[in-house]
Amino acid sequence: MLFKISWRNIWRSRTRSAVVISSIAVGVWALSFVLSFSNGLIYTFIQNAIRDQYSHIQIHHPKFPEDKNNKHYIENADSILSSIKQIPEIEAATSRVITTGMLSTSHGARGVQVMGVRAKSESSVTKFNQKIVEGSYFIAGKKNQIIISRRLAEKLKVKLRSRMVLTFQDTKGEITAAAFRIGGLYSSGNMIIDESLVYVNDKDLAKSIIIVESNNNNLDVAHEFAIYLKDSDNTALIKDKLKKQYPELLIEDYYDLSPDVELYETQINTSNSIIIIIFMLALIFGIINTMLMAVLERYRELGMLMAIGMNKAKIFFMIVLETFLLSAVAAPIGLGIGILTVYLLQDKGIDLSAFSKGLERFGMETTIYPAMDIELYVQISIAVFITALLASIYPARKAVKLQPVEALHKI
Amino acid sequence: MSIIKANSITKTYNPNTIPVHALRGVNLTINKGEFTAIVGPSGSGKTTLLNIIGGLDRPTSGTIQVDGQNVSELSDNQLIDFRQKKIGFVFQSYNLIPVLTVSENTEFVMLLQKRSKEEREKRVAELLHAVDLNDKKDKRPSQLSGGQQQRVAVARALASKPTFVLADEPTANLDSASASNLLDIMEKLNREEHITFVFSTHDQRVIDRARRVVTLVDGAIDSDVTRD
Numbered sequence: 001m002l003f004k005i006s007w008r009n010i011w012r013s014r015t016r017s018a019v020v021i022s023s024i025a026v027g028v029w030a031l032s033f034v035l036s037f038s039n040g041l042i043y044t045f046i047q048n049a050i051r052d053q054y055s056h057i058q059i060h061h062p063k064f065p066e067d068k069n070n071k072h073y074i075e076n077a078d079s080i081l082s083s084i085k086q087i088p089e090i091e092a093a094t095s096r097v098i099t100t101g102m103l104s105t106s107h108g109a110r111g112v113q114v115m116g117v118r119a120k121s122e123s124s125v126t127k128f129n130q131k132i133v134e135g136s137y138f139i140a141g142k143k144n145q146i147i148i149s150r151r152l153a154e155k156l157k158v159k160l161r162s163r164m165v166l167t168f169q170d171t172k173g174e175i176t177a178a179a180f181r182i183g184g185l186y187s188s189g190n191m192i193i194d195e196s197l198v199y200v201n202d203k204d205l206a207k208s209i210i211i212v213e214s215n216n217n218n219l220d221v222a223h224e225f226a227i228y229l230k231d232s233d234n235t236a237l238i239k240d241k242l243k244k245q246y247p248e249l250l251i252e253d254y255y256d257l258s259p260d261v262e263l264y265e266t267q268i269n270t271s272n273s274i275i276i277i278i279f280m281l282a283l284i285f286g287i288i289n290t291m292l293m294a295v296l297e298r299y300r301e302l303g304m305l306m307a308i309g310m311n312k313a314k315i316f317f318m319i320v321l322e323t324f325l326l327s328a329v330a331a332p333i334g335l336g337i338g339i340l341t342v343y344l345l346q347d348k349g350i351d352l353s354a355f356s357k358g359l360e361r362f363g364m365e366t367t368i369y370p371a372m373d374i375e376l377y378v379q380i381s382i383a384v385f386i387t388a389l390l391a392s393i394y395p396a397r398k399a400v401k402l403q404p405v406e407a408l409h410k411i
Numbered sequence: 412m413s414i415i416k417a418n419s420i421t422k423t424y425n426p427n428t429i430p431v432h433a434l435r436g437v438n439l440t441i442n443k444g445e446f447t448a449i450v451g452p453s454g455s456g457k458t459t460l461l462n463i464i465g466g467l468d469r470p471t472s473g474t475i476q477v478d479g480q481n482v483s484e485l486s487d488n489q490l491i492d493f494r495q496k497k498i499g500f501v502f503q504s505y506n507l508i509p510v511l512t513v514s515e516n517t518e519f520v521m522l523l524q525k526r527s528k529e530e531r532e533k534r535v536a537e538l539l540h541a542v543d544l545n546d547k548k549d550k551r552p553s554q555l556s557g558g559q560q561q562r563v564a565v566a567r568a569l570a571s572k573p574t575f576v577l578a579d580e581p582t583a584n585l586d587s588a589s590a591s592n593l594l595d596i597m598e599k600l601n602r603e604e605h606i607t608f609v610f611s612t613h614d615q616r617v618i619d620r621a622r623r624v625v626t627l628v629d630g631a632i633d634s635d636v637t638r639d
Contacts (some may be wrong), residue, residue, distance in 0.1 A: 001522045008510035301509070304502060305468055308567070309495020309523055398582060405467040408502060
């Protein structure tokens with residue numbers, strides 16, 4: 001009966017209820033959109049960081065990450081790589097020869113990190129081949145190709161097929177140099193990467209820098225293995241597996257490699273909570289106002305209910321229930337529109353290219369794909385109902401404090 | 412058998428500023444089965460007396476006993492419980508719950524008392540028959556005339572089988588035909604089912620029908636006439 005009364009009471013003042021329901025619904029919609037947007041921003045950032053830079057897992061010589069000296073290489077790269085690729089959870093894996101060097105053209109020189117990649121497996125791990133915007137990706141059999149970013153090409157005033165000289169130290173510490181010809185230009189969407197990374201074939205690079213004493217110039221070496229998993233959730237599992245398999249090597253996942261990824265993940269939870277609290281504060285006063293009006297308007301009726309024997313607990317509960325029902329009508333509407341909005345935008349994305357310069361500088365994509373998970377919808381629903389309950393306390397207290405004899409004679 | 416016993420009831424409003432003495436030592440006993448009107452001009456204290464008898468207000472001094480129980484000693488929540496069980500109320504206006512139908516309004520107090528569905532349905536049918544509103548049982552109060560609304564209020568007041576019914580100016584907003592019809596019903600219930608009615612009124616139509624008329628003037632009983 002209380003439920004029936006409360007439910008019907010909501011619809012007594014249709015306009016007022018419609019206004020408060022709309023305001024809650026719009027609030028919920030806005031909240032779900034803002035959260036899915038910030039989620040998408042961070043999610044895209046993390047996914048891109050994994051895809052482009054860190055992969056899920058990387059393997060190095062234990063001393064390599066520390067001083068980046070190219071003498072800390074891993075031998076027998078081919079056989080390690082093929083045995084890694086046997087693991088069923090792994091989508092793709094590749095190995096790299098890495099060094100730092102000086103890129104010189106007739107217009108100037110620039111310090112860069114030189115990535116010696118296996119053309120085929122690199123593209124399956126990082127999709128690097130899709131980032132080529134001019135020229136072509138590595139052509140099989142062609143010697144000394146180099147791929148640099150378009151941004152860097154503009155800075156160095158070079159074009160496709162320009163010659164450039166890379167100078168670096170070999171593993172003995174001797175200065176050595178090799179000439180390369182630009183085969184393609186890439187654009188990663190990340191300014192930091194664009195300006196600092198150049199790509200060559202691993203064998204071309206190994207030939208110049210690796211002096212293998214033990215094994216008569218065998219160039220079957222790597223400084224880095226990058227592993228991309230089919231499912232991110234398996235990262236810890238595969239990491240452990242590889243640690244057992246290669247106890248002498250350093251196995252790191254993307255959290256180890258990039259603490260900022262973890263920071264972003266925690267950051268997003270904090271910022272979501274703050275946004276939710278701000279939303280609740282904005283909502284709470286709107287609901288209090290409406291319910292207070294509903295109580296004051298029904299002062300005599302409430303007095304009559306108390307006179308005929310409805311106790312204070314029931315009156316209190318009735319007002320709380322009315323508030324709760326209002327939000328129970330509004331929240332699903334808001335969530336529904338929110339889910340629809342996210343659904344419509346999650347494939348198309350929101351194009352922020354107008355602000356792309358700033359985003360690129362932070363290594364972020366210019367198109368954001370809003371992402372929402374069930375947990376967030378649950379959080380929003382709980383937040384709305386807690387807000388409704390908190391907002392109903394004051395009007396409900398006001399209702400039970402009335403004296404029936406005064407209320408009945410109020411005009 | 413006395414069901415209401417008021418002993419030296421006084422009620423003073425604003426005792427600390429400008430005191431208004433609404434009741435000045437009222438002694439009144441009402442027996443089972445009475446059909447009594449408390450009358451008097453505006454400001455004579457009749458509504459105050461009715462509120463005190465009904466446990467809606469507390470006297471400044473004096474005691475009030477209903478069914479042998481001292482009402483003045485009850486806490487607010489006990490008073491609500493007391494009113495729910497012992498008293499049926501009919502007010503001048505704002506009597507019914509606007510969002511409930513006629514039968515739901517009638518049933519309401521029984522629901523508060525957690526009576527069984529079967530008992531509630533039986534009682535509602537009985538009462539709506541008694542107040543001649545069977546055909547309106549699914550209507551909302553706003554779809555009824557003033558007289559019909561007051562008849563629903565009477566049905567609701569009787570639903571919990573109270574010790575007595577308190578009616579505060581029940582005919583004030585009714586036309587003659589409706590008032591007469593309402594009084595007929597109440598008289599019939601009084602005569603046939605021995606339900607005690609206490610009215611506060613200054614409506615001559617009610618006074619004419621009352622078998623006992625207690626007249627208040629300036630917060631004191633001026634006359635108490637019983638007619639046969």
